[in-house]
Amino acid sequence: MLILMLDLFVKSVTWEAEGVHSYDLRAPDLSPLPPASAGAHIDLVLPQGLTRSYSLLNAPGETRRYWVAVQKDPQSRGGSAWIHQQLKVGDRVQVQAPRNHFALVDSPAPVVLIAGGIGVTPLVAMAAQLNQRQTPWVMHYSARTRARAAFIDHLQNLQAASGGLGQLHLNFDQEPGGKMLDLAAIVNAAPVDAHFYACGPAPMLAAYQAAASQRPAEQVHWEHFSAAPAAPPAGGFQVHLARSARSFTVAPGASILDTLLDNGVSVSYSCMEGVCGACETRVISGEVDHKDLILTPAEQAQNKTMMICCSGCKGAELTLDL
Numbered sequence: 001m002l003i004l005m006l007d008l009f010v011k012s013v014t015w016e017a018e019g020v021h022s023y024d025l026r027a028p029d030l031s032p033l034p035p036a037s038a039g040a041h042i043d044l045v046l047p048q049g050l051t052r053s054y055s056l057l058n059a060p061g062e063t064r065r066y067w068v069a070v071q072k073d074p075q076s077r078g079g080s081a082w083i084h085q086q087l088k089v090g091d092r093v094q095v096q097a098p099r100n101h102f103a104l105v106d107s108p109a110p111v112v113l114i115a116g117g118i119g120v121t122p123l124v125a126m127a128a129q130l131n132q133r134q135t136p137w138v139m140h141y142s143a144r145t146r147a148r149a150a151f152i153d154h155l156q157n158l159q160a161a162s163g164g165l166g167q168l169h170l171n172f173d174q175e176p177g178g179k180m181l182d183l184a185a186i187v188n189a190a191p192v193d194a195h196f197y198a199c200g201p202a203p204m205l206a207a208y209q210a211a212a213s214q215r216p217a218e219q220v221h222w223e224h225f226s227a228a229p230a231a232p233p234a235g236g237f238q239v240h241l242a243r244s245a246r247s248f249t250v251a252p253g254a255s256i257l258d259t260l261l262d263n264g265v266s267v268s269y270s271c272m273e274g275v276c277g278a279c280e281t282r283v284i285s286g287e288v289d290h291k292d293l294i295l296t297p298a299e300q301a302q303n304k305t306m307m308i309c310c311s312g313c314k315g316a317e318l319t320l321d322l
């Protein structure tokens with residue numbers, strides 16, 4: 001997969017909520033950036049070799065900047081902590097151009113947006129795109145406390161600009177009297193043709209999937225921003241790289257990505273846990289054991305691509321377009 005790399009600079013850093021900063025990234029000559037639709041993300045390539053994915057907050061069509069938010073993760077392995085502490089106004093940063101695995105379906109049907117914490121970021125862009133389309137939307141945004149909820153003002157502005165088509169509902173589950181979102185009630189109150197989009201922590205998404213299980217699968221969408229700990233890949237198979245005519249044994253407990261990196265093969269990757277799509281690779285032959293959280297069950301069944309950071313092989317051999 002050809003990935004377009006961009007050399008951008010940090011125009012501004014803004015405190016958005018407790019533990020959340022936003023970064024306004026621009027081209028050095030302020031030229032327009034490749035456009036993105038709502039739900040897209042960019043990858044920041046950090047100096048220590050880490051790559052981290054962040055959803056764009058930009059309204060679609062806004063190409064003068066990429067606007068992302070970074071929540072400092074107390075368990076940070078160097079990504080969010082480094083960005084918060086080291087990335088300053090005027091610094092240069094390498095960015096992989098936007099990709100979108102969480103796009104709005106092209107439909108006039110009403111939309112329900114369900115956000116948990118920093119998972120609100122792709123849904124901010126979606127609310128803006130729905131305003132542009134004049135599609136009715138309702139957002140349920142839950143955070144632990146108001147102080148930890150970023151972009152409330154921005155979302156209220158989007159609601160005000162919707163001409164009555166947008167509704168914002170806030171929920172703070174750790175404030176006095178607070179409760180978790182009643183996802184079953186939210187789903188049951190939505191029109192039968194509504195599309196649902198959710199982004200948040202894994203337990204919230206599991207509850208959402210259960211609550212929406214009676215709705216048609218093509219109307220229920222979600223994006224993880226991190227994965228639950230997964231079982232190690234099965235390993236114990238051969239991987240063949242068709243274009244470079246090389247073959248490797250993927251050992252039990254190792255991933256294809258680890259194996260390729262250990263052998264000096266240059267491949268694109270970011271999250272290493274099956275949630276960002278950076279390592280998506282075309283499959284030429286062999287049956288994939290899909291473990292990612294991006295491809296739909298139908299896409300997984302097609303066996304055309306795989307995420308090599310987490311998925312394995314059901315048989316003895318796999319041939320990839322690398």
Ligand code: FES
Pocket residue numbers: 268269270271272273274275276277278279280292307308309310
């Ligand atoms: S590196 Fe993110 S899905 Fe594989």
